Amino acid sequence: MWSAIKRWWQTHKARRKPWTEHRYIALDIETSGLDPTNDQILAIAWVEVSPPVIHYTTGRYYLIKHDKTDLKQSPVIHGLVKKDFIETSELCDVMKALAAALNNKILICHHIQLDWRFLKQAAKHCDIQLSPLALFDTLAFEASRLKRQQHHIQRGSLTLSACRSRYGLPEYDSHHAFSDAVGCAELMLAQGYKFAGSSKSSIF
Amino acid sequence: MQPEFTEVQRFLLDCPPFDELTGEQRQWVAQNIDAAYVNEHNVDALFKQHSPALYIVRSGGFDLLAPDGHLIERLESHDLFGFPSLLSGRPVVNKLKVIEDGIIYIVSAAMFDKLRQHARAFEQYFIRAHGQRLLSEVARRSPREVGPGRGEATVNADASNNRDFNETERLTANASRPSVTEKSPGYDTLELTIAEVISREPVTVSSTASIREAAELMRDEKVSSVMVTGADLGLHPTSSKLFGILTDRDLRNRVIAQGLSYDIQVNAVMTQAPATVYGRQTLMDALTLMTQHNIHHLPVLDDNDQPIGMITNTDLMRQQRSEPVMLISAINKADTREQLVAEAQHIPAYMQTFAARVHDTTMVGRLLASLTDSMTRKLISLYEQEHGVAPSAYCWIAFGSQGREDQVLSSDQDNGLLLGNGLNEQQLEWFKGLGEYVCTGLNECGIPLCPGDIMASNPDCRRTLDGWLDRFQTWTESPTPKALMYCQIFFDSRMVHGNKRLYQRYRDEVAKLGKSEFFLGNLARLQVSVQVPLGLFNRFRGTESGKDSDLINIKRYGIALINDIVRIYSLQAGLTAPQTLVRLEQLRGSNLLNRKDNQSLAEAWQFLTQLRLQHQLDIWGTDKSKNALDPDELSTLTRRQLKTAFRIIKDCQQGVGLKFGRIG
Helix, strand or coil, rough: HHHHHHHHHHHHHHHHCCCCHEEEEEEEEEEEECCCCCCCCEEEEEEEEEEEEEEEEEEEEEEECCCCHHHCCCCCEEEEEEHHHHHCCCCHHHHHHHHHHHHHCCEEEECCCHHHHHHHHHHHHHHHCCCCCEEEEEEHHHHHHHCCCCCCCCCCCCHHHHHHHHHHCCCCCCCHEEEHHHHHHHHHHHHHHHHHHCCCCCCC | CCCCCHHHHHHHHHCHHHHHHHHHHHHHHHHHHHEEECCCCCHHHHHHHCCCCCEEEEECCEEEECCCCCCEEEECCCECCCCCHHCCCCCCEEEECCCCCCEEEEEHHHHHHHHHHHHHHHHHHHHHHHHCCHHHHHHCCCHHCCCCCCCCCCHHHHHHHHHHHHHHHHHHCCCCCCCCCCCCCCCCCCHHHHHHHCCCCCCECCCCCCCHHHHHHHHCCCCCEEEEEEEECCCCCCEEEEEEEEEHHHHHHHHHCCCCCCCCCCHHCCCCCCCCCCCHHHHHHHHHHHHHHHHCEEEEEEECEEEEEEEEEEHHCCCCHHCCCCHHHHHHCCCCCCHHHHHHHCCCHHHHHHHHCCCCHHHHHHHHHHHHHHHHHHHHHHHHHHHHHCCEEEEEEEEHHHHHHHCCCCCCCCCHHHHHHHHHHHHHHHHHHHHHHHHHHHCCCCCCCCCCCCCCCCCHEEEEEEHHHHHHHHHHHCCHHHHHHHHHHHCEEEEEEECHHHHHHHHHHHHHHHHCCCHHHHHHHHHHHHCCCCCCCCCHHCCCCCCCCEEEEEEHHHHHHHHHHHHHHHHHHHCCCCCCCHHHHHHHCCCCCHHHHHHHHHHHHHHHHHHHHHHHHHHCCCCCCCCCCCCHHCCCHHHHHHHHHHHHHHHHHHHHHHHHHHCC
């Protein structure tokens, strides 16, 4: 009980720091479908960010081991080919590593709802607690920004690459979990520096 | 586990010198770098925290500024910075200004050192870049490196595509390899040195020998010419000095036809102080000299001015695979205007194969000038056949690119006539006819008419010595923008045909007018007003916006600007040579233009000429712009070299502004 209160207090205090003083984990997962209860995580990638720097040494990429690798009879799922399944990791080992990485950090994803649901499901399965300081969704940020500026949001204008191109960020070959994690990290930095401006403000 | 960083690796592969690393080393770089989003809010703090380091621009645009605010370099995607401090150990003093937010990769000092230790080519690149010697990589490809055993030389696989700078860079970066074999299978024999092709010992005769003795020697040695030598009364008593040359033709025209005694000394009938070449010069040099002077024999000297042989036009003709020599000879042999025009139709195709083959691309401009000279002379002689010889001494003068010998296939005519004084109507009519005949003839031969009408067919370009000097004086004394533009063309002149003495007087007088400080001041201010591109991509360029859209004009913003800069120093020094590289050579030791700038300008000029030539070969037969390049289509290294060239031009342009712009 006491530790829970202490944790809450620390979190509360931490949240009031300027956004640039936080540390973040930008993450992307590849799944076999859109339903966290029936579909599986195929790959997870993440990288640590301490604005304005993305630390490539902290980059991680795991292919998750599954019993049947002929998922949905398709040789190519989200850009993953069968040969990619050779070196795989146990889901729970990966979740353990992720839980450690997320400690005291803010989790960033593009369209975080989906990823977070899959992650929570996996954490439950492995009996692991994922407790990031906060969640930040680059897609939601962009959507509300565009709405605030009274743009009509066109179909496809909120994909990661569409959002990135609005900030002049380079084009990446997407659909690889790690490129997308890095891409998401860069997008978050661009959003932060462009719209939260100087490091004083908080974006949460 | 760590990912493979495919995206970064692909980028690094296109970002020299990281392409020199092994796949494993590149992987290691990708796994250990930091990537920063750089923005005006964080730029200062970021670099305070992360320096010294090697920075790689991934996206965005940034200005690297010296402590005094002077722009060192505009950085775009794939550009590197920060390494000078890493190499020299001196503290970082330059500042970065954000033009457009972007991603910068940071390679820490420790990583950089480790890479230097393990990848020699990687280290070499930075040492050259630090010494601002990136452009000299192109200059290294001069024909001087071509070894003697041409056919059988082993060609390294890397060298097979000799027109790719990237390949060349990789090739020369591997400095431990012997350089003699750095040669592509195709090249032109005109790039051989003269010493390589002269086959026999020099045949010499003493200047005090009799004509008969000389003729006997020529008979015994089976040669058509001899060199006439005498004791060198200078420092080397044992060596001999070339006094003159005696040819079969001299024996016929000057001795037999004149009925001279065969017992008089050869020095009475020889050609004194003949044109000569050095053994280290190329066959192209010999060819240029022969066509310019319309001679067939050239004595060859070593570096101590000792005769080592004779090179003749037959020697040149004997060189297989040299269409240009055949072409010039065919032009000289044409009997009618129709024949000449028919021969000239071969020029574009010949030039294309020649240009693709030669290593030293300045040869292309020189050869085109030689061909244009030959056609001009042929047209003049055809006109004289029809209309009788010229009624007075005169000179046919080439201006602009033909004068400078940096012609390209699309260059138009720039020429004029220098006439004697006191000509009557009828005589003037003869020259009018000549101007029209030659200019239209050249046009038929494929040298387009000048849209600005700088041609001998225009009465304004047919003037007496005083007439021309009046014109130059008007330009130098009231330098309107138009006058200054004319000066950029007319001060680069060369005589193609006519009376040497007349031309020399003209050129010397023009040189005097060109030294006017008032004039140079105005010329300098005009030059400084041309903005040199800072970056290559349109939004970072900083020149008149939208004018060239996405393309970058390397003639207007490159080659022409160097010609202008070099011209102003040459005018100040009173030099009369028109060729930019020759001018630079003559300017060595000048107090105004230091040695380093001199060399940099020469390298930048050669690089840009090479780049333009390659571009023109690439777009051959299309209607794409002949002088404008798409930066997206250039390799990363070429882009960096191009920026280096622009930077040199910008610095030297500022130098011109400081040294001349305040006067007048």
